[in-house]
Amino acid sequence: MAFVILDACQGEKAGECVSVCPVDCIEEGIKQFYIDPDICIDCGACKAVCPVSAIEEEYDLTPNQEKYLEEAEEFFANR
Numbered sequence: 001m002a003f004v005i006l007d008a009c010q011g012e013k014a015g016e017c018v019s020v021c022p023v024d025c026i027e028e029g030i031k032q033f034y035i036d037p038d039i040c041i042d043c044g045a046c047k048a049v050c051p052v053s054a055i056e057e058e059y060d061l062t063p064n065q066e067k068y069l070e071e072a073e074e075f076f077a078n079r
Contacts, residue, residue, distance in 0.1 A: 001058045002040035003047055004069045005033050008054035017046035017055065027075070034072040 005017070009032035017033060018026045025039035026046060035046065037058070047055040058069060 001042050002037035002069075003035050003042065003044070003055050004037075004058055004061060004065070004072060005035055005046075006054045006056060006065055006068050007032070008052040009033055009050075012052050012054070014051050016049040016051060020045040020049050029075055034075045036076045037069065037072055038076065 005026075011031075013028065013032060015028070015033065017035075018028070022043060022045065023039055023041055025036040025041075026033050027036070028034075032054075035055075042057070044057075047057075056065065061069060
């Protein structure tokens with residue numbers, strides 16, 4: 001499982017999550033930061049420091065939030 005950054009990051013993009021990620025799987029996109037679901041080790045460090053509570057575990061996503069996982073997958077597929 002991976003962590004997913006949700007819409008609360010849009011416009012905020014505080015970035016604390018980037019510096020604490022031990023595997024460097026978080027990158028900045030145009031709208032928000034994204035976590036690479038193929039690299040994330042599910043450590044939770046990013047969630048603990050997010051000032052806007054924008055990060056959730058993949059298995060906790062509601063049906064309406066699943067689009068943010070899809071956006072992250074698309075973001076990293078195009079890299």
